[in-house]
Amino acid sequence: MTLLSVENLAVHFHTRAGQMRAVDGISFSVDHGEILAIVGESGSGKSVACYSLLNLIPQPPGKIESGTALFEGRDLLSMQPDTLRRIRGNEIGIIFQDPMTSLNPYLTVGEQLIEPLLYHRNLNRQQALKRAVTMLDEVGIADPETRIHSYPHEFSGGMRQRVMIAMAMIAEPKLLICDEPTTALDVTIQAQILSLIKALQKRRNIAVIFISHDLAVVAGLADRVAVMKEGRIVETGPVNDIFQNPHSDYTRTLLASIPSGSKPNLPQFCEQPLLVLDRLTTCFPNNSGGWLSRQKADKKAVNEVSLTIQRGEILGLVGESGSGKSTLGRSILQLVPVTRGSVIFDGIDLVGLRQKRMTPLRRRMQMIFQDPYASLNPRMTVFDCLAEPLLYHGLATRRTVTAQVLALMDDVGLARAAIRKYPHEFSGGQRQRIAIGRAIATKPELIIADEPVSALDVTIQAQILALILALVEKHNLTMLFISHDLSVVRYIADRIAVMHRGELVEMAGTETLFANPGHDYSRKLLSAIPALSTNPARSTRPPTELA
Amino acid sequence: MLRFILSRLLQAIPVLLVVITATFLLVRCAPGGPFSAEKAVPPEVVRALEAQYRLDQPIWQQYLSYLGDLARGEFGPSFRYPGRTVNELIAGGLPITAELAFYAMLVAILIGVCAGVIAALRPNTPQDYLPMSAAMLGICMPSFLMGPLLVLVFGIWLEWLPVSGWGELAGDKILPAITLGTGYAAYIARLSRGGMLEVMSQDYIRTARAKGLPERVVVLKHALRGGLIPVVAFLGPAFAGLLSGSFVVETIFQIPGLGRFYVQAAFNRDYTMILGTTVFFATLIVLFNLLADIIAVWINPKMRHQLSRSR
Amino acid sequence: MENPHSATLTQEQGSSLWRDGWIRLCKNHLALFGLAVIAFFCVIALLTPWIAPYGYEQQDLQLGASPPSAAHWLGTDIFGRDMLTRIMYGSRVSLLVGFVATGVALVIGVLWGTVAGYAGGRVDAVMMRLVDILYALPFMIFIVLLMVVFGRNILLLFLAIGAVEWLTMARIVRGQVQNLRHQEFIEAAFSMGLSRWIIIRRHLIPNTLGPVIVYTTLTIPNVMLLEAFLSFLGLGIQPPQSSWGLLISHGVESMEEYPWLLVFPGLALSITLFALNFLGDGLRDALDPRASKD
Numbered sequence A: 001m002t003l004l005s006v007e008n009l010a011v012h013f014h015t016r017a018g019q020m021r022a023v024d025g026i027s028f029s030v031d032h033g034e035i036l037a038i039v040g041e042s043g044s045g046k047s048v049a050c051y052s053l054l055n056l057i058p059q060p061p062g063k064i065e066s067g068t069a070l071f072e073g074r075d076l077l078s079m080q081p082d083t084l085r086r087i088r089g090n091e092i093g094i095i096f097q098d099p100m101t102s103l104n105p106y107l108t109v110g111e112q113l114i115e116p117l118l119y120h121r122n123l124n125r126q127q128a129l130k131r132a133v134t135m136l137d138e139v140g141i142a143d144p145e146t147r148i149h150s151y152p153h154e155f156s157g158g159m160r161q162r163v164m165i166a167m168a169m170i171a172e173p174k175l176l177i178c179d180e181p182t183t184a185l186d187v188t189i190q191a192q193i194l195s196l197i198k199a200l201q202k203r204r205n206i207a208v209i210f211i212s213h214d215l216a217v218v219a220g221l222a223d224r225v226a227v228m229k230e231g232r233i234v235e236t237g238p239v240n241d242i243f244q245n246p247h248s249d250y251t252r253t254l255l256a257s258i259p260s261g262s263k264p265n266l267p268q269f270c271e272q273p274l275l276v277l278d279r280l281t282t283c284f285p286n287n288s289g290g291w292l293s294r295q296k297a298d299k300k301a302v303n304e305v306s307l308t309i310q311r312g313e314i315l316g317l318v319g320e321s322g323s324g325k326s327t328l329g330r331s332i333l334q335l336v337p338v339t340r341g342s343v344i345f346d347g348i349d350l351v352g353l354r355q356k357r358m359t360p361l362r363r364r365m366q367m368i369f370q371d372p373y374a375s376l377n378p379r380m381t382v383f384d385c386l387a388e389p390l391l392y393h394g395l396a397t398r399r400t401v402t403a404q405v406l407a408l409m410d411d412v413g414l415a416r417a418a419i420r421k422y423p424h425e426f427s428g429g430q431r432q433r434i435a436i437g438r439a440i441a442t443k444p445e446l447i448i449a450d451e452p453v454s455a456l457d458v459t460i461q462a463q464i465l466a467l468i469l470a471l472v473e474k475h476n477l478t479m480l481f482i483s484h485d486l487s488v489v490r491y492i493a494d495r496i497a498v499m500h501r502g503e504l505v506e507m508a509g510t511e512t513l514f515a516n517p518g519h520d521y522s523r524k525l526l527s528a529i530p531a532l533s534t535n536p537a538r539s540t541r542p543p544t545e546l547a
Numbered sequence B: 001m002l003r004f005i006l007s008r009l010l011q012a013i014p015v016l017l018v019v020i021t022a023t024f025l026l027v028r029c030a031p032g033g034p035f036s037a038e039k040a041v042p043p044e045v046v047r048a049l050e051a052q053y054r055l056d057q058p059i060w061q062q063y064l065s066y067l068g069d070l071a072r073g074e075f076g077p078s079f080r081y082p083g084r085t086v087n088e089l090i091a092g093g094l095p096i097t098a099e100l101a102f103y104a105m106l107v108a109i110l111i112g113v114c115a116g117v118i119a120a121l122r123p124n125t126p127q128d129y130l131p132m133s134a135a136m137l138g139i140c141m142p143s144f145l146m147g148p149l150l151v152l153v154f155g156i157w158l159e160w161l162p163v164s165g166w167g168e169l170a171g172d173k174i175l176p177a178i179t180l181g182t183g184y185a186a187y188i189a190r191l192s193r194g195g196m197l198e199v200m201s202q203d204y205i206r207t208a209r210a211k212g213l214p215e216r217v218v219v220l221k222h223a224l225r226g227g228l229i230p231v232v233a234f235l236g237p238a239f240a241g242l243l244s245g246s247f248v249v250e251t252i253f254q255i256p257g258l259g260r261f262y263v264q265a266a267f268n269r270d271y272t273m274i275l276g277t278t279v280f281f282a283t284l285i286v287l288f289n290l291l292a293d294i295i296a297v298w299i300n301p302k303m304r305h306q307l308s309r310s311r
Numbered sequence C: 001m002e003n004p005h006s007a008t009l010t011q012e013q014g015s016s017l018w019r020d021g022w023i024r025l026c027k028n029h030l031a032l033f034g035l036a037v038i039a040f041f042c043v044i045a046l047l048t049p050w051i052a053p054y055g056y057e058q059q060d061l062q063l064g065a066s067p068p069s070a071a072h073w074l075g076t077d078i079f080g081r082d083m084l085t086r087i088m089y090g091s092r093v094s095l096l097v098g099f100v101a102t103g104v105a106l107v108i109g110v111l112w113g114t115v116a117g118y119a120g121g122r123v124d125a126v127m128m129r130l131v132d133i134l135y136a137l138p139f140m141i142f143i144v145l146l147m148v149v150f151g152r153n154i155l156l157l158f159l160a161i162g163a164v165e166w167l168t169m170a171r172i173v174r175g176q177v178q179n180l181r182h183q184e185f186i187e188a189a190f191s192m193g194l195s196r197w198i199i200i201r202r203h204l205i206p207n208t209l210g211p212v213i214v215y216t217t218l219t220i221p222n223v224m225l226l227e228a229f230l231s232f233l234g235l236g237i238q239p240p241q242s243s244w245g246l247l248i249s250h251g252v253e254s255m256e257e258y259p260w261l262l263v264f265p266g267l268a269l270s271i272t273l274f275a276l277n278f279l280g281d282g283l284r285d286a287l288d289p290r291a292s293k294d
Helices: A046-053 A081-087 A109-113 A115-121 A125-138 A157-169 A187-204 A215-219 A239-244 A249-257 A325-332 A355-362 A382-392 A401-411 A428-440 A458-475 A486-492 A510-515 A520-528 B002-029 B043-052 B059-071 B086-121 B126-140 B143-157 B174-200 B203-210 B215-227 B229-252 B258-268 B271-299 B301-309 C017-027 C029-051 C083-119 C121-136 C139-150 C154-181 C184-191 C196-233 C244-253 C260-287
Strands: A002-015 A018-031 A035-039 A062-071 A092-095 A175-179 A207-212 A224-229 A232-238 A275-284 A299-309 A314-318 A340-345 A365-368 A446-450 A478-483 A495-500 A503-509
Touching (some): A002 A046, A002 A207, A018 A035, A018 A046, A018 A207, A018 A232, A035 A046, A046 A062, A046 A175, A046 A207, A109 A157, A125 A157, A157 A187, A157 B203, A175 A187, A187 A207, A187 A520, A207 A215, A215 A239, A224 A239, A232 A249, A275 A325, A299 A325, A299 A340, A299 A503, A314 A325, A314 A486, A325 A340, A325 A446, A325 A478, A355 A365, A365 C184, A382 A401, A382 A428, A401 A428, A428 A458, A458 A478, A458 A486, A478 A486, A486 A510, A495 A520, A503 A510, A510 A520, B002 B059, B002 C139, B086 B126, B086 B174, B086 B215, B086 B258, B086 B271, B126 B174, B126 C260, B143 B174, B143 B229, B143 C196, B143 C244, B143 C260, B174 B215, B203 B215, B215 B229, B229 B258, B229 B271, B229 C196, B258 B271, B271 B301, B271 C139, C017 C260, C029 C083, C029 C260, C083 C121, C083 C154, C083 C244, C083 C260, C139 C154, C139 C196, C196 C244, C196 C260, C244 C260
Parallel strands (some): A035 A224, A092 A175, A175 A207, A314 A478, A314 A495, A365 A446, A446 A478
Antiparallel strands (some): A002 A018, A002 A062, A275 A299
């Protein structure tokens, strides 16, 4: 039986740059007790579509141009704002992506939890608080009687998302909209939250619209899937159909872009490793206290890590947020002061090296950063950006530099005509290409790639991964590839190192680790990966389009 | 929390010492002694006066004994009004200035916050432009221009309100309070608009709306606290500004408050009075900054949390 | 893919953030109007000795105070001196104080803020602690004190006002630099082995410039207000020199009989403050990177 039926919904944004058709005439329906997943890349309009049902998009610039959305026979789009308000949070609950910013930092969790009950159910505070405690208990928050008086910042990210879920569910809605509820969370936390949503849905028998960019997450959760692209639904169907016989090209591209499998052939390692870390430890001073408080022990971000990287190898480094994997990468390049231990690069210990001796070595080791928006100087053109390392290290002269920059742009698949453009004129994927170009400009031997594809959409991610693999092969690079995403690492790395709370807990060949994880934490990580349970017919490699 | 207040109080001591020392040295460096001004005074009279005011001692001794006086709450005798102490002058002027500052602050906060919040609710509409244009007018119309113009219009042409005095005629407190408060109302309006705009675009406001709360609750309960943080941070500087603003307003409206004493003392080179009042003002300002800091911490649970953790 | 040897290829000219900012500013009519007014006043002030209709001290005691007329557009004061001329001469001092004192604040504030923000750690803590302490001082009162003790000297006025205003500038620059220091592109520049000086010159300074320009524009009206405030109290500029604050102060004394003596200098000051504030707000909207996202 249909709970919500959306017909021909169109939402446009009117900005100074012109009109943008965020949602371009979509239709879908959700039945009682069903989980519908809406899948798409960023900008596909999947969130806007759901927000506009509840009048939660900013208007202006947004404007609902047409459509009906019948929720139990009442049209959400044409009803009075005040009537719709009584449905929001009461009959339709919603969970947002980022639990860190979606809770009011100035009010206690309890105060925020009881609001739907106060305004929709007309309960008094006592009754509402009692109900809130039960609800917190149900979503798995320990000691709810005390925690209800805590402020959001006293909870971790996963716990906050549980609070958000409790808040959305407390008025017992019939429909729950989840907007990328696990995207901001670590993979093990993600698994917990997903199973919580699933359990609640079963127990209450409610309908769920689950918005996600991640097909693997959706595969294990949804009954039906709608795939969105550029404001339109390109395909709808039961979950198995979508994954096993996708009809549209776009769905096929999406599926093919999911990194899977691993590198087939291990490269031949030569005698001397390029990089050796010996009991590397990096501490951050703990100065959270005021000057009156006693000095506390320093926080060990990286604790006694020893590993080697062979020439020509891609070593994957995985771990959850706060595991110290980024700090390890920065410690290798001496971007943060190392507390103890040694970093031996091609026989030279970098720790405590004088700047004069370090500078020529920096040419030989480079870094690619996660955020392509922050890693490029907004006031320098592509040319300036790529020419700077070439000129500074004397690898080019004023006369040859233009040709060299153009060659670099060819290498990373950037159109030559864009040489005088500024970073803000490029898309995220193109920016990452510029950043990669800058990193390989000096013909380095070692590259530390810190989550280079985490900020990118899955199809772009596939292209950048392919580019990285091609460049590694072409220039015989050695790479430390840092990521939280195990399937990406599995796809690209020869060996994998697992970090947990600053320590290296396991290091093994990629397939060895996946087949037979040796450490408890690795096992936990691996089991948390949402997997495409079904085995669709698709290539094991993403499309290798370079340009 | 108590620990935080204590530590801030401790930090205020060096600030005050710097103020006292700097003021003391500045005043002592002033060219020409306080009695060398107008007519020739017999040298023995000068000597007697200097002895009375301890000017015959070496400077460090003067400084130390002044510090000692201050510690006892004594600001010393006035140079210009023989027989009266600076304490008496301050005690006479302070209640008036405090009352004026209080009304002005009230005008500033009430009008400023309301205008700012109203403007932020519908940005880039007439509801925004109107109060914000008024605020811009308030900022560009300094008190020494605003005051006389108000006097001219409401006091002299329309004859609605008295143009000078304090507490003598009905309504004579209105114009000074408005004159002093308007500029700050304008600043506060801009600050609270900015703060509210920032907060209203936060995710947690969307959450509150998604819960189906009435817009009134969304604004007053969820947005206002965060939106007013910039205003609270401005209260300390605003108070300091009000004090110096009282110089002008009390002069224009001939109000016998501290500000007018101070300006007169400056013209008369009444050094002990300047010294005393400066130290007194500085203490007040430091205390008010402290108060503003405490309020800022109190309304922000995150900062409260950090403080309690650092214990 | 194009032929790698084709040297003459058509390049798309990118538009830098500066150009984007300028285009946005041009769309803001109020800000452009502000810019035009400031430019106009500056030109007038520069050319005053040549274009003023009367001499600065030229009196016409028989005329006395007269309302605006064809001969004296803005009327005359009680000594029969032409108000337009006096306001023009006053603008020289007012604008000069505004620009010079802001310049003082700019130099001290930017240097202090950059060093503190870039050095970080203990140096930063000490430097900013000092700024905090100075913030707590009642500076207005100190300026009054300085003026009383050392006499009303225009040079001292520049220094005193500049010494107050640099604090906020230092805080803004330091915040900006610190923010940038943790940006990945600075880290990238460092990991490229670029020297500290090149990083500061090529990566840090161009990116702090926007907020500094904005804040400078907003400091000038503050400084002019401060000068007018002091002159009004009789503690700033002294006759025979003149400034708008001083003219306003004289205007107040006889505003009942001759309101134009108060209104015209008041208008001159207010319009200038308006124009500068509009320009500053417009620049902030145009150069603020957060505003450039839409």
